[in-house]
Amino acid sequence: MNETDMSLWLVIFISILATYMWRFLGIVIASHMHPDGALSRWFACVAYAVLAGLVARMIILPEGALADAPLIDKLIALGIGFVVFFLVKRNTSAGTAAAFLSFAAITLWRYMLQA
Amino acid sequence: MIDKQPEINKSGNTDILPSVAYKLGARDAFGMPALVLFASMMGFGSLARESGINVWHAVVTTLGIWGLPGQIIMVEMLAVGAPIFAIALGVSAANARFLPMTLAITPYLKGWKTAWWRRMLFAQFITLTPWAMALQRFPAMAQAERIPYYTGFSIVCLTGAMIGTWLGHSLAGVLPRPLTLSLIFLSPAFFAMVFAGVRQRAGVMALACGALIGPTLHGWSVSWGIPVTGLLAGSFAFALDDLIRRYQNRGRP
Numbered sequence: 583m584n585e586t587d588m589s590l591w592l593v594i595f596i597s598i599l600a601t602y603m604w605r606f607l608g609i610v611i612a613s614h615m616h617p618d619g620a621l622s623r624w625f626a627c628v629a630y631a632v633l634a635g636l637v638a639r640m641i642i643l644p645e646g647a648l649a650d651a652p653l654i655d656k657l658i659a660l661g662i663g664f665v666v667f668f669l670v671k672r673n674t675s676a677g678t679a680a681a682f683l684s685f686a687a688i689t690l691w692r693y694m695l696q697a
Numbered sequence: 698m699i700d701k702q703p704e705i706n707k708s709g710n711t712d713i714l715p716s717v718a719y720k721l722g723a724r725d726a727f728g729m730p731a732l733v734l735f736a737s738m739m740g741f742g743s744l745a746r747e748s749g750i751n752v753w754h755a756v757v758t759t760l761g762i763w764g765l766p767g768q769i770i771m772v773e774m775l776a777v778g779a780p781i782f783a784i785a786l787g788v789s790a791a792n793a794r795f796l797p798m799t800l801a802i803t804p805y806l807k808g809w810k811t812a813w814w815r816r817m818l819f820a821q822f823i824t825l826t827p828w829a830m831a832l833q834r835f836p837a838m839a840q841a842e843r844i845p846y847y848t849g850f851s852i853v854c855l856t857g858a859m860i861g862t863w864l865g866h867s868l869a870g871v872l873p874r875p876l877t878l879s880l881i882f883l884s885p886a887f888f889a890m891v892f893a894g895v896r897q898r899a900g901v902m903a904l905a906c907g908a909l910i911g912p913t914l915h916g917w918s919v920s921w922g923i924p925v926t927g928l929l930a931g932s933f934a935f936a937l938d939d940l941i942r943r944y945q946n947r948g949r950p
Contacts, residue, residue, distance in 0.1 A: 590716055593781055597771045598761035600789035605820035608799025613816070618938075623899060625800035627938070628931030630903035632794040633825060634892060635911020635926035636766060642912045648885075655779065659882070659887060667890050674890045675729035676947055681886035686879040690848040693875045 659685035718842035722849030726735035737884035742865025748776035901937035908932035
């Protein structure tokens with residue numbers, strides 16, 4: 583194992599700890615929590631809001647791995663996905679597949695235009 | 698892990714054994730959920746290789762962090778040569794969502810008498826896909842079925858994710874760029890559909906507020922925009938739901 587390899591393992595190990603810390607904290611707090619309906623409803627709201635914010639950011643903002651894809655492509659694909667989702671009686675798989683295929687088709691089309 | 702049958706099936710007239718619940722969970726995962734994790738982790742795997750980390754690093758990262766946004770942040774920060782402290786902080790902020798997620802799901806396990814290390818192990822398996830599934834299915838499930846169901850579901854997802862990471866790492870550079878992009882797009886698209894299926898009023902409002910505020914707060918802080926979004930939007934949605942609840946219940950004892 584060389585030095586870079588070791589420091590990479592260190593980064594990974596610390597990242598894992600930095601992640602697990604939140605889960606650990608959750609389990610510890612929850613086991614001391616009174617079985618209070620309102621409190622856990624609030625936590626569910628916070629969790630949903632965090633996740634929605636995260637997903638919206640992944641889709642809307644031109645950053646990270648999806649930076650190369652124009653916003654309009656992502657929105658069109660997602661729109662088609664939602665339409666199929668509701669047409670097929672709220673079927674998650676159908677909606678996801680439709681969004682994925684639309685996005686793949688648009689991206690491929692752009693790629694071929696460039697080439 | 699399942700060494701005896703449940704003494705009493707608390708809430709259920711459905712007499713499902715843990716082993717059956719375990720298989721049910723595995724079967725529910727064996728489809729779109731595992732496929733999405735497989736595909737999006739393929740995206741992660743190929744990204745990881747571009748950042749110069751080997752296949753073992755990548756697979757251990759998937760198993761250990763078990764949350765795509767944090768994993769992506771880690772390899773992206775590695776690629777730009779960020780200091781280790783900054784990486785830890787970035788990953789931690791990206792994964793702070795696991796705190797409210799754990800707090801929201803654990804009350805369903807009240808009365809779960811088990812060794813502390815099993816609770817710790819359960820905590821490691823809290824991640825978006827099984828969590829969202831559990832939040833939808835746990836209420837209608839008997840106490841004794843929940844953990845086996847979750848375990849079965851998680852094991853299939855994790856297996857798919859690890860194979861995906863390995864395959865993505867191996868195929869990096871071979872996969873055409875449009876396909877890599879599409880694989881990465883798959884996970885936000887899947888989550889958007891999962892969220893579109895949420896029916897409870899409080900959840901719907903929290904999702905809508907979060908989706909609106911999340912990208913806005915990004916300009917304020919890249920790392921802490923999302924956790925703060927959760928706190929603001931989630932609390933607002935909760936308060937609004939509570940207000941409507943009281944309004945509807947007015948006059949009743």
